[in-house]
Amino acid sequence: MSVISEAFAVWRECREAFDGVLHSAYTRAEIATNGALLNDRGRRRGIDAVSLFMGPAVRAYAYASPELVEHWEEFPRVTYAEFERQWVAVQEEERWAS
Numbered sequence: 001m002s003v004i005s006e007a008f009a010v011w012r013e014c015r016e017a018f019d020g021v022l023h024s025a026y027t028r029a030e031i032a033t034n035g036a037l038l039n040d041r042g043r044r045r046g047i048d049a050v051s052l053f054m055g056p057a058v059r060a061y062a063y064a065s066p067e068l069v070e071h072w073e074e075f076p077r078v079t080y081a082e083f084e085r086q087w088v089a090v091q092e093e094e095r096w097a098s
Contacts, residue, residue: 010091018083026053028075033067053077 001009026049029037037049042063052060052068060077061069 014084014087015080017087018080021078021083022050022053025075025077026050029053029068029071032071032075033065036065036067038063038068039065054080 030049037052038047042049042052042065045063047063052064057077057079064072
């Protein structure tokens with residue numbers, strides 16, 4: 001396997017793991033807020049509620065409902081970049097432990 005193929009395989013594995021975390025976070029928030037994920041501004045602009053769980057925090061908080069903001073205080077939102085750093089650290093730790 002080439003270095004690039006290996007890098008893409010690792011990236012896909014990390015991305016799939018994040019997708020699972022993202023799905024769980026969204027579902028938990030949707031239940032906790034009774035589906036009230038967007039504020040009035042977000043609803044008027046047609047923002048996709050899933051997008052609040054990705055990308056810049058400034059954008060997420062600009063369109064998040066007060067209920068979602070409160071939920072994030074207990075269960076902080078994790079961006080892909082943050083997840084990737086944590087995931088890579090765990091992979092490195094496991095590699096050194098074996």
